[in-house]
Amino acid sequence: MHRKESSQxxxxxxxxxxxxxxxxxxxxxxxxxxxxxxxxxxxxxxxxESFKQHDNIYGENDSVSRTNFETFNTSSFKGHTYIELLQLESSWISTLDSNVPVTVIIIYPNNDQKDEDEEDNDRIIEKQLDAILSQTVKPESIWIITLVEQVNNINKLLQQKKLINNVQLYIKEIDNSDPFTYLKIVLQKVQTKYILLLNSGVILGNQYLQNMLHISNTKEYNDKLLGTMGMNFNNIPNEVDEIVSLTCYDDHISSYFTYSNDNMITYSRTSKRVDMLSNIWFLQKQWIPILFKENNKDLPLEFFISFTLRYNSNIPSIILPTFNRESWGDVSSVSIQTFTCDDLRRKFSTNIAWTHYIERGYPLIIKESFNQNKIMFILDGINQEKYFRSLYCKLSLISNNSINIITTGKDRGLDSSKLRKIIKKSSCGHINIYDLDIQTNSFETNILRNQVYEGVEHIIEYLKPEILIYAKITKNFIYQGISSAIKGFNNTVTSIELPLEEIEYVTELIIDLPFHSLKNWNEPKIQLQVITQNRPVSLSRLINSLNSSYYFGDDNVSLTVNIDGGADPVTMDFCSKFLWNHGSKNVRHRIVQGKLIPMVIESYYPNDYNDYGLLLDDDVEVSPFYYIWVKYSILKYRYGPDKSQRLFGISLYGQRYMELNMFGLGTKFPNRSPYLSQVPCSWSAVYFPEIWKEFHEYLIKRLDDEREIIVSNSKSSYKRKKSWKNYFIELIYLRGYVMLYPNFKNLTSFSTNHAKPVFDVPLMKEFTLYDELPNNHLPNFTELPVTDLWGNLTTFNDLINRGINLHNNISLSSSFQRII
Structure with missing residues (x-):
């Protein structure tokens, strides 16, 4: 419906x-x-100073809508006030004596606009032309794009105003299959750098064009679509009959509103990013080809322009504040924005074909999350959805999590509509859904892979998730497309690739870990260092158990077999032939037998502080779930708020007795909780990089010193004088370091030692990890029980004080001072 201004x-x-x-x-x-x-x-x-909000400009009893000032900008975009905008440094220099490189285009009438009064319409187009010609800077060209039946009236008007040679008239053919076909004329004919596109009825303030040129030539705004009127969606309908609610931004506070109460009209005193501009678009001519990348027949002009530029070229839509009448986008006494917004609400509510584009990843303001944990899933088909359902649903119930799910579309067995119904029945929290709508009518894998690549890349670019979770199926074109898309975001997005059959094992782990720990999912690298010589049967058992374990998508777990001098031919042959499918495989062979000190110490040296060494004796066997214990513990206690400088490693083996107690006392372990102990496990344990490097430095100096360090009441001081473990115990006692140990029912562990029956403990063959842990998750570090070398419960302060006392009791020769 076209608005009318009173002529009386x-x-x-x-x-x-x-x-x-x-x-x-x-x-x-x-x-x-x-x-x-x-x-x-x-x-x-x-x-x-902020303007106070005007929630009741007209008073409680007035029937007109209310206008609010907005000062908050949703997004990292920094808004500017009108004065601040004009103070920005601009490369454009005002030239009042020559035309500016702008083509002003009036679309007359708009799509779907009905002419109620021909005389009134002529009067409005005349006012529009007068406003354009009254600009403080003159555009190089003025166009009117109109319907064929309007040509005579427009020509008559131009002749009366003696503008027939100044204004170019183009006929807009009515084409329901492509209502924006006139843009092809714009692409072919416009010669200027900038275009100012106007809906019919918009009457500019006389400084509008000058302001736009200044602002568009600043570094802050030169790559943005600009206007002074726009709108945001307040909701997205899931069903056809749901009414769309909009927040509309006018470029000034109008003195008159005839706007329904279903929507809110506001004014923002700072520049602001919006879902779409309306009535006025200031854009660069070079952007016009981008508009032809979308099938646009079902889209309102306002949505079409903003969506296409943002989706295809990441050009955001920005509304700018105004100050006085000269800067307004529409100086009419009846605000055109009120009618535009009301009309669009009806269009969006009655035809939701446009929601298809929303599901492709166009980031509406209401769907953007700030200061939240942004996690995204990609689900290819109903089978993957079943595997991931528990995980995404539980994550959505955690406060401060923002969960987005991408489906691959109906042709792949799961589209957004189907997923919404599943989520509704599953009692999940709020989840945003997007649909790639992969068209599988092509049998060419490259085409299908490219559809996935482009769709995922767009959605990641706009929604900016911090964590992306999807199924690891390496020979699948969906996986390949996702992997290609994620490469461009490796520095900002953590990808968690999970084999479907292993998701159930990591669900509670992911739920429990702090978000910062999850973001570091791929940071820890585990080196498996196997020490062997001439026990091929035991070695084969260990390698088979390692190969049979779950690695939860990690394919960079390196395995090195360190063979001491004097190895038998069977061991050498086995090491050269066995397969390792979870990372790189290396075999090292010593010419001269080195015994345990050089074999163990020299087997592992960290590349960086994310490089961990898992030392394994060849008489050890591991649980299929050993890796989840290692990864869970490292992420929890190394990459989250619980990080401690006192933790030096993680044991796979649960101690049966206190091996260092001089008096042979039995077990004194805390009841059914992982615990911290100063005893280092030498059979199967992860050692942390900075501690191992410190141990190397300590040992270099220590081996040159013949003085003895006696740790009171410890067997290590008397029976293991040539063991690497003896020197390590010295270091951890002096420093107050501890190792994490499992402590489950019946001493169930993630490794066992077959060397002697007394060392043998049950392996965790069935996955009971979470059931064994207190409250089904790893305790916080400060809640873990702490034991000393003899299995007595103690505190960190006590351990540190003991190390200080031993330090003070040692002869402080200059050489030994350098050691400790």
Missing amino acids: PHKLHTSSFPRIFRYIVFISLSLSLFFFGLFNLNIITKHQ
Whole structure:
């Protein structure tokens, strides 16, 4: 419906004219002084003071809509006030004596616009032309794109105003299959750098074009679609009959509104990113080809322009604040934005074909999450959805999590509509859903893979997830497309690739880990260092158990077999032939037998502080779930808020007795909880990089010193004088370091030692990890029980004080001072 302006002026009685005239002059002067003062005040303060919200401009009993000032900008985009915008450094220099490189295009009438009064329409187009010609800077070209039946009226008007040679007239053919076909004319004919596109009825303030040129040539705004009116969605309908709610932004506070209460109309005093602009678009001519990348027949013009530019070229839509009438986008007494917004709400509510584009990843303001943990899943088909359901549903129930799910579409067995129904029945939290809508009518894998690549890349670019979780099926074109897309975001997005059959084992782990730990999912690298010589049967058992374990998508677990001098031919042959499918395989062979000190110490040296060494004797066998214990513990206690400098490693083996107690006392372990102990496990344990490097430095100096360090009541001081473990115990005692040990029912562990029956403990063959842990998860580090070398419960302060006392009791020769 086209708006009308009253053409009947109010009649004044002659006798009352002088008094009224004096009132008008007085009011005009007062307003001028007021705005002059306000203008200068804004310059002085640089708009640091916020305008108070005007929630009730017209009073409670008025029937018109209310307008709110908005000062909060949703996104990292930094908004500017009107004065701040004009103070930005711009490369454009005003040239009042020549035309500016802008083509102003009036779309007359708009799509779906009905002419109710031909005379009224002619009057409005005349006002539009007058406003354009009154600009403080003159555009190089003025166009009117109109329907064929309007040509005679427009030509008549142009002749009357002597503009027939100044304004170019183009005929807009009605084409329901492509309502924006006139853009092809724009692409072919426009010669200027900039285009100012106007809906019919928009009457510009005379400084509008000058302001746009200044702002668009600043580094802050030169790559953005600009206007002064726009709107955001307040909701997205899931069903056809759901009504769409919009928040509409006018470029000034209008004195008159005829706007329904179903929507809210606001004014923002700072520049602001919006879902779409309306009525006025200031854009660069080079962007026009981008608009042809979308099938646009079902899209309103407002949505089409903003969506296409943002989705295909990441060009955001920005509304700019105004200050006075000269800067307004529409100076009419009846705001065009109120009618536009009301009309669009009806269009969006009655035809939701546009929601298809939302599901492709167009980031609406209401769907953006700030200061939240942004996690995204990609689900290819209903089978994958079943595997991931528990995980995504539980994550959605955690406060501060923002969960987004991408489906691959109906042709792949799961689209957004089907997933919504599943989620509704599953009592999940709020989840945003997007649909790639992969078209599988092509049998060419490259085409299908490219569909996935482009769709995922777009959605990641706009939604900016921090964690992306998807199924690891390496020979699948969906997986290949995702992997290609994620490569461009390796520095900002953590990809968690999970084999479907292993998801159930990591669900509770992912739920429990702090978000920062999850973001570091791929940071820890585990080196498996196997020490062997001439026990091929035991070695084969260990390698088979390692190969049979779950690695939860990690394919960079390196395995090195360190063979001591004097190895038998069977061991050498086995090491050269066995397969390792979880990372690189290396075999090292010593020529001269080195025994345990050089074999163990020299087997592992970290490349960096994310490089961990798992030392394994060849008489050990591991549980299929050993790796989840290692990864869970490292992520929990090394990459989250629980990180401690006192933790030096993680044992796979649960101690049966306290091996270092001089008096042979039995087990004194805490009841059914992982615990911290100063005893280092030498059979099967992960050692942390910085501690192992420190041990190397300690040992270099220590081996040159013949003095003895006696750790009281410890067997290590008397029976293991040539063991690497003896020196390591010295270091951890002096420093107060501890190792994490499992402690489950019946001593169930993640490794066992077959060397002697007394060392043998049950392996975790069935997955009971979470059931064994207190409250089904690893305790916080400060909640873990702490034991000393003899199995006695103690505290970190006590351990540190003992190390200090031993330090003070040692002869402080200059050489030994350098060691400790």
